[in-house]
Amino acid sequence: MDWDKLRIFHAVADAGSLTHAGDVLQLSQSAVSRQVRALEEMLGTTLFHRHARGLILTEQGELLFDATSAMSRKLEGASARIRDSEENVMGELKVTTTVGFGSLWLAPRLVKLYEKFPDLKIDLMLEERVLDLPMREADVAIRMKEPSQSDLIRRRLLNIRMRLYATQAYLDKAGIPSSMDDLSRHRLVCQKADQPQVAAGARLIQEIMAQNICSTLTVNNYFGVLQGVLANVGIGVLPDYLIVDHQGLVRVLPEIESGEVPVFLAYPEELRQTRRVAAFRDFVLEEIQSYRRQKIDALAP
Secondary structure, three states: OOHHHHHHHHHHHHHOOHHHHHHHHOOOHHHHHHHHHHHHHHHOOOOEEEEOOEEEEOHHHHHHHHHHHHHHHHHHHHHHHHHOOOOOOOEEEEEEEOHHHHHHHHHHHHHHHHHHOOOEEEEEEEOOOOOOOOOOOOOEEEEOOOOOOOOEEEEEEEEEOEEEEEEHHHHHHHOOOOOHHHHHHOEEEEOOOOOOOOHHHHHHHHHHHOOOOOEEEEOOOHHHHHHHHHOOOOEEEEEHHHHOOOOOEEEEEEEEEOOOEEEEEEEEHHHOOOHHHHHHHHHHHHHHHHHHHHHHHHHOO
Protein backbone atom coordinates (compact mmCIF):
# COMPACT_ATOMS: atom_id res chain seq x y z
CA MET A 1 0.00 0.00 0.00
CA ASP A 2 1.23 3.51 -0.87
CA TRP A 3 2.53 5.11 2.36
CA ASP A 4 2.28 8.61 0.94
CA LYS A 5 -1.40 8.15 0.15
CA LEU A 6 -1.99 6.80 3.65
CA ARG A 7 -0.25 9.83 5.14
CA ILE A 8 -2.46 12.18 3.14
CA PHE A 9 -5.60 10.19 4.01
CA HIS A 10 -4.71 10.40 7.72
CA ALA A 11 -4.24 14.17 7.53
CA VAL A 12 -7.62 14.60 5.79
CA ALA A 13 -9.41 12.35 8.28
CA ASP A 14 -7.80 14.17 11.18
CA ALA A 15 -8.64 17.64 9.82
CA GLY A 16 -12.07 16.74 8.39
CA SER A 17 -11.34 18.95 5.41
CA LEU A 18 -9.31 18.77 2.21
CA THR A 19 -8.36 22.43 2.55
CA HIS A 20 -7.15 22.17 6.14
CA ALA A 21 -5.25 18.98 5.37
CA GLY A 22 -3.62 20.70 2.42
CA ASP A 23 -2.47 23.52 4.67
CA VAL A 24 -0.90 21.03 7.07
CA LEU A 25 0.74 19.04 4.27
CA GLN A 26 1.64 22.12 2.21
CA LEU A 27 -0.22 20.68 -0.78
CA SER A 28 -2.98 22.12 -2.91
CA GLN A 29 -6.55 21.03 -2.28
CA SER A 30 -6.70 19.42 -5.71
CA ALA A 31 -3.51 17.41 -5.07
CA VAL A 32 -4.89 16.15 -1.76
CA SER A 33 -8.21 15.26 -3.41
CA ARG A 34 -6.47 13.31 -6.19
CA GLN A 35 -4.48 11.25 -3.68
CA VAL A 36 -7.59 10.42 -1.64
CA ARG A 37 -9.51 9.37 -4.77
CA ALA A 38 -6.57 7.25 -5.89
CA LEU A 39 -6.49 5.51 -2.51
CA GLU A 40 -10.23 4.84 -2.67
CA GLU A 41 -9.82 3.35 -6.16
CA MET A 42 -6.91 1.22 -4.95
CA LEU A 43 -9.00 -0.12 -2.05
CA GLY A 44 -12.21 -0.35 -4.04
CA THR A 45 -14.25 1.50 -1.43
CA THR A 46 -15.42 4.96 -0.38
CA LEU A 47 -13.54 6.39 2.59
CA PHE A 48 -15.41 9.69 3.07
CA HIS A 49 -18.94 10.98 2.83
CA ARG A 50 -18.62 14.40 1.21
CA HIS A 51 -20.95 17.28 2.01
CA ALA A 52 -20.87 21.08 2.14
CA ARG A 53 -19.64 21.27 5.75
CA GLY A 54 -16.70 18.93 5.30
CA LEU A 55 -15.86 15.24 5.22
CA ILE A 56 -17.17 12.39 7.40
CA LEU A 57 -15.48 9.01 7.49
CA THR A 58 -17.40 6.01 6.23
CA GLU A 59 -17.30 2.76 8.20
CA GLN A 60 -14.40 1.62 6.00
CA GLY A 61 -12.73 4.99 6.48
CA GLU A 62 -13.00 4.63 10.27
CA LEU A 63 -11.24 1.26 10.09
CA LEU A 64 -8.42 2.70 8.02
CA PHE A 65 -8.11 5.78 10.25
CA ASP A 66 -7.75 3.54 13.32
CA ALA A 67 -4.91 1.75 11.54
CA THR A 68 -3.15 4.96 10.40
CA SER A 69 -3.54 6.46 13.90
CA ALA A 70 -1.80 3.45 15.41
CA MET A 71 0.92 3.73 12.76
CA SER A 72 1.34 7.43 13.53
CA ARG A 73 1.78 6.78 17.25
CA LYS A 74 4.36 4.07 16.58
CA LEU A 75 6.27 6.34 14.20
CA GLU A 76 6.23 9.19 16.73
CA GLY A 77 7.61 6.87 19.39
CA ALA A 78 10.30 5.57 17.06
CA SER A 79 11.19 9.10 15.97
CA ALA A 80 11.49 10.21 19.59
CA ARG A 81 13.84 7.35 20.41
CA ILE A 82 15.94 8.02 17.32
CA ARG A 83 16.28 11.72 18.21
CA ASP A 84 17.39 10.91 21.73
CA SER A 85 21.17 10.59 21.83
CA GLU A 86 23.32 8.99 24.48
CA GLU A 87 24.46 12.38 25.74
CA ASN A 88 21.53 14.69 25.16
CA VAL A 89 17.87 14.87 26.12
CA MET A 90 15.99 17.17 23.79
CA GLY A 91 12.67 17.70 22.07
CA GLU A 92 9.11 18.05 23.35
CA LEU A 93 7.68 16.15 26.28
CA LYS A 94 3.94 16.41 26.94
CA VAL A 95 3.21 16.12 30.66
CA THR A 96 -0.27 16.15 32.18
CA THR A 97 -1.34 16.43 35.80
CA THR A 98 -3.96 18.17 37.91
CA VAL A 99 -4.08 21.96 38.23
CA GLY A 100 -3.22 21.83 41.91
CA PHE A 101 -0.29 19.43 41.81
CA GLY A 102 1.06 20.88 38.58
CA SER A 103 0.98 24.52 39.61
CA LEU A 104 1.84 24.13 43.30
CA TRP A 105 4.32 21.24 43.38
CA LEU A 106 5.64 20.32 39.93
CA ALA A 107 6.09 23.62 38.06
CA PRO A 108 8.22 25.31 40.78
CA ARG A 109 10.65 22.37 40.66
CA LEU A 110 11.08 22.16 36.88
CA VAL A 111 13.95 24.65 36.87
CA LYS A 112 16.15 21.83 38.19
CA LEU A 113 15.21 19.64 35.22
CA TYR A 114 15.97 22.44 32.76
CA GLU A 115 19.34 23.02 34.42
CA LYS A 116 20.29 19.43 33.57
CA PHE A 117 18.61 19.33 30.14
CA PRO A 118 18.40 22.89 28.73
CA ASP A 119 17.20 21.70 25.31
CA LEU A 120 14.13 19.97 26.68
CA LYS A 121 10.74 21.42 25.71
CA ILE A 122 8.00 20.60 28.21
CA ASP A 123 4.34 21.06 27.34
CA LEU A 124 2.69 21.05 30.78
CA MET A 125 -1.05 20.41 30.52
CA LEU A 126 -2.89 21.11 33.77
CA GLU A 127 -6.47 19.87 33.93
CA GLU A 128 -8.64 17.55 35.96
CA ARG A 129 -9.66 15.59 32.84
CA VAL A 130 -7.68 12.37 32.50
CA LEU A 131 -5.88 12.48 29.15
CA ASP A 132 -5.50 9.27 27.16
CA LEU A 133 -1.83 8.22 27.25
CA PRO A 134 -2.10 5.25 24.84
CA MET A 135 -3.69 7.64 22.32
CA ARG A 136 -0.72 10.01 22.92
CA GLU A 137 -2.76 12.93 24.22
CA ALA A 138 0.21 13.18 26.59
CA ASP A 139 3.51 11.35 27.05
CA VAL A 140 3.60 11.25 30.86
CA ALA A 141 0.91 11.70 33.49
CA ILE A 142 0.95 12.34 37.23
CA ARG A 143 -2.48 11.46 38.55
CA MET A 144 -4.29 11.21 41.87
CA LYS A 145 -5.44 7.64 41.20
CA GLU A 146 -3.95 4.53 39.64
CA PRO A 147 -4.37 4.55 35.84
CA SER A 148 -6.72 1.86 34.60
CA GLN A 149 -5.13 1.16 31.20
CA SER A 150 -3.21 -2.11 31.14
CA ASP A 151 -0.57 -1.00 28.61
CA LEU A 152 0.91 1.70 30.86
CA ILE A 153 3.97 1.66 33.06
CA ARG A 154 2.94 3.13 36.38
CA ARG A 155 4.76 3.95 39.60
CA ARG A 156 3.29 5.05 42.92
CA LEU A 157 5.01 8.26 44.02
CA LEU A 158 3.41 9.10 47.36
CA ASN A 159 0.15 9.36 49.28
CA ILE A 160 -1.44 12.69 50.13
CA ARG A 161 -4.33 13.88 52.29
CA MET A 162 -6.49 17.02 52.28
CA ARG A 163 -6.26 18.89 55.58
CA LEU A 164 -7.24 22.21 57.15
CA TYR A 165 -4.70 25.06 57.09
CA ALA A 166 -4.62 28.77 57.93
CA THR A 167 -2.03 31.47 58.48
CA GLN A 168 -0.98 32.47 61.98
CA ALA A 169 -2.18 36.01 61.21
CA TYR A 170 -5.69 34.76 60.47
CA LEU A 171 -5.78 32.60 63.61
CA ASP A 172 -4.50 35.47 65.78
CA LYS A 173 -7.42 37.57 64.56
CA ALA A 174 -10.22 35.00 64.31
CA GLY A 175 -9.21 32.52 66.99
CA ILE A 176 -8.18 28.88 66.82
CA PRO A 177 -11.04 26.37 66.43
CA SER A 178 -10.87 23.54 68.94
CA SER A 179 -13.60 21.35 67.46
CA MET A 180 -15.51 20.78 64.24
CA ASP A 181 -18.42 22.79 65.67
CA ASP A 182 -16.15 25.84 65.97
CA LEU A 183 -15.71 25.95 62.18
CA SER A 184 -19.19 27.49 61.86
CA ARG A 185 -17.66 30.70 63.23
CA HIS A 186 -14.88 30.78 60.63
CA ARG A 187 -14.71 31.45 56.91
CA LEU A 188 -13.95 28.32 54.89
CA VAL A 189 -11.83 28.52 51.71
CA CYS A 190 -12.24 25.45 49.51
CA GLN A 191 -13.43 23.96 46.27
CA LYS A 192 -17.10 23.12 45.90
CA ALA A 193 -17.79 19.47 46.64
CA ASP A 194 -19.32 18.95 43.19
CA GLN A 195 -16.33 20.37 41.29
CA PRO A 196 -13.79 18.05 39.61
CA GLN A 197 -11.36 16.91 42.32
CA VAL A 198 -10.30 13.78 44.15
CA ALA A 199 -13.24 12.00 45.80
CA ALA A 200 -11.56 12.05 49.23
CA GLY A 201 -11.30 15.85 49.12
CA ALA A 202 -14.93 16.23 48.06
CA ARG A 203 -16.08 14.04 50.95
CA LEU A 204 -14.08 16.08 53.45
CA ILE A 205 -15.62 19.31 52.15
CA GLN A 206 -19.11 17.84 52.42
CA GLU A 207 -18.40 16.83 56.01
CA ILE A 208 -17.19 20.32 56.93
CA MET A 209 -20.02 22.10 55.10
CA ALA A 210 -22.47 20.11 57.23
CA GLN A 211 -21.38 22.30 60.17
CA ASN A 212 -23.48 25.21 58.81
CA ILE A 213 -20.52 27.31 57.69
CA CYS A 214 -21.80 30.88 57.44
CA SER A 215 -19.12 32.39 55.19
CA THR A 216 -17.17 30.71 52.39
CA LEU A 217 -14.84 31.42 49.52
CA THR A 218 -15.01 28.67 46.90
CA VAL A 219 -12.42 28.42 44.16
CA ASN A 220 -12.27 25.84 41.36
CA ASN A 221 -8.66 24.76 42.03
CA TYR A 222 -6.18 24.43 44.89
CA PHE A 223 -3.97 27.23 43.58
CA GLY A 224 -6.79 29.71 44.17
CA VAL A 225 -7.61 28.17 47.55
CA LEU A 226 -3.98 28.60 48.62
CA GLN A 227 -3.92 32.25 47.55
CA GLY A 228 -7.04 32.91 49.61
CA VAL A 229 -5.52 31.24 52.67
CA LEU A 230 -2.21 33.11 52.31
CA ALA A 231 -4.19 36.36 52.07
CA ASN A 232 -5.76 35.59 55.50
CA VAL A 233 -9.25 35.10 54.07
CA GLY A 234 -10.01 32.02 56.17
CA ILE A 235 -9.26 28.37 56.88
CA GLY A 236 -8.55 26.36 53.73
CA VAL A 237 -8.93 22.75 52.65
CA LEU A 238 -5.59 22.01 51.00
CA PRO A 239 -3.39 19.02 50.10
CA ASP A 240 -0.66 18.28 52.62
CA TYR A 241 2.14 18.36 50.03
CA LEU A 242 2.08 22.17 50.40
CA ILE A 243 3.65 22.21 53.85
CA VAL A 244 7.19 21.81 52.49
CA ASP A 245 7.03 24.91 50.29
CA HIS A 246 4.71 26.92 52.54
CA GLN A 247 5.94 26.30 56.07
CA GLY A 248 4.07 29.37 57.32
CA LEU A 249 0.81 27.43 57.03
CA VAL A 250 -0.59 26.27 60.36
CA ARG A 251 -2.54 23.06 60.50
CA VAL A 252 -5.98 23.45 62.09
CA LEU A 253 -7.88 20.65 63.85
CA PRO A 254 -5.25 17.92 63.22
CA GLU A 255 -7.80 15.16 63.74
CA ILE A 256 -9.72 16.26 60.64
CA GLU A 257 -8.36 15.04 57.29
CA SER A 258 -9.40 13.22 54.15
CA GLY A 259 -8.64 9.62 53.33
CA GLU A 260 -5.34 8.81 51.63
CA VAL A 261 -5.02 9.74 47.96
CA PRO A 262 -2.37 7.85 45.95
CA VAL A 263 -0.28 9.77 43.42
CA PHE A 264 0.95 7.81 40.37
CA LEU A 265 3.41 8.50 37.57
CA ALA A 266 2.44 6.76 34.32
CA TYR A 267 3.56 6.58 30.69
CA PRO A 268 2.99 4.25 27.71
CA GLU A 269 5.03 1.06 27.44
CA GLU A 270 6.24 2.13 24.00
CA LEU A 271 8.00 5.18 25.53
CA ARG A 272 9.92 3.15 28.10
CA GLN A 273 13.25 3.63 26.30
CA THR A 274 12.68 7.28 25.35
CA ARG A 275 15.34 9.37 27.06
CA ARG A 276 13.05 12.36 27.56
CA VAL A 277 10.58 10.21 29.47
CA ALA A 278 13.35 8.51 31.45
CA ALA A 279 14.89 11.88 32.33
CA PHE A 280 11.55 13.23 33.54
CA ARG A 281 10.77 10.05 35.50
CA ASP A 282 14.15 10.12 37.25
CA PHE A 283 13.78 13.83 38.00
CA VAL A 284 10.34 13.32 39.59
CA LEU A 285 11.56 10.39 41.67
CA GLU A 286 14.53 12.42 42.93
CA GLU A 287 12.24 15.32 43.83
CA ILE A 288 9.84 13.01 45.64
CA GLN A 289 12.71 11.70 47.76
CA SER A 290 13.81 15.25 48.52
CA TYR A 291 10.22 16.22 49.34
CA ARG A 292 9.92 13.33 51.81
CA ARG A 293 13.08 14.40 53.62
CA GLN A 294 11.90 18.01 53.76
CA LYS A 295 8.48 16.93 54.99
CA ILE A 296 10.06 15.04 57.89
CA ASP A 297 12.12 18.14 58.75
CA ALA A 298 9.06 20.41 58.49
CA LEU A 299 7.05 18.21 60.86
CA ALA A 300 9.86 17.79 63.37
CA PRO A 301 9.26 19.60 66.68
